[in-house]
């Protein structure tokens with residue numbers, strides 16, 4: 001039988017994820033309710049403890065209101081599941097390396113009203129991590145999650161519909177990354193991140209995936225980029241691969257372009273061929289638009305940054321580009337002097353630079369040995385380093401003086 005994927009879509013609502021009233025909250029709830037109709041949520045959640053996993057990566061809604069889950073979508077879905085008979089509805093995420101959910105929650109508009117809707121926050125930091133074997137994992141064999149996460153009966157994945165410079169697009173399978181505790185955040189965070197999330201999917205298969213693009217995100221996502229305002233689209237399904245296939249398609253990305261979709265499909269974890277999916281609701285072609293694609297390379301992106309990507313993989317490329325974009329979108333990049341950045345493995349014919357403009361930044365472990373110690377050499381190690389470390393070092397050296 002074909003897996004059902006439902007697309008619910010509305011026209012303009014005119015409010016934002018930051019400033020919203022009961023008017024758009026009600027409309028988002030209607031949108032969610034419509035998307036859930038084929039999936040008999042009363043049967044799924046009645047009398048059960050439900051965990052909802054949104055995408056609250058580094059929430060900063062004033063900086064960009066479409067990077068993290070739309071607060072209206074979280075309230076709408078949580079209250080619908082509560083109304084459907086769930087005895088407990090908890091919402092939680094690992095919002096980013098070094099950031100607790102308690103701190104992140106302060107930045108989420110309307111989170112102080114969750115209790116009114118029967119939704120409780122789930123604080124990763126309050127639960128000891130537990131290591132779980134992934135016997136079917138091909139690459140990622142043991143994952144660490146907060147122990148209390150295992151107390152839930154039903155897992156509902158609530159990804160954001162957005163572009164992602166590292167993996168193409170961030171949808172349901174990628175959203176599973178936030179189940180991990182910090183300790184494992186940067187392992188396999190290169191091209192292999194797609195395999196890692198599929199290995200997580202084998203163990204933590206969502207009972208339901210509800211991809212939310214009330215305001216979606218295009219361009220230099222997942223941390224920067226431009227909001228796709230009033231996209232007002234919700235895509236729901238039980239098959240997580242089918243939801244990602246439809247989710248990427250509405251952004252103008254073929255399902256086969258995403259490694260996680262391909263890997264999960266070939267592993268038999270779900271369907272990615274649109275013709276083999278029972279598509280319901282709004283016609284895909286009417287909802288679809290071609291999102292601006294992110295650029296992961298930093299070469300030539302900003303005039304004050306002379307970047308050499310040697311044999312760099314996407315881990316270091318995205319860490320540097322995230323950091324530079326974050327400064328650019330925050331209006332601070334112009335304060336950084338002309339510098340030179342090197343990342344990736346030096347090839348056999350590589351001759352280390354004898355001179356360079358400004359400071360020489362070595363990003364990631366690969367280029368470290370090619371250069372000795374020098375007065376104006378800055379090293380940010382890691383494989384890859386987290387983008388936040390690159391950003392922090394840049395700010396410390398040139399901005400936070």
Ligand code: SF4
Nearest residue numbers: 315316364365366383
């Ligand atoms: S240090 Fe090298 S291998 Fe590791 S992420 Fe960076 S470029 Fe890739």
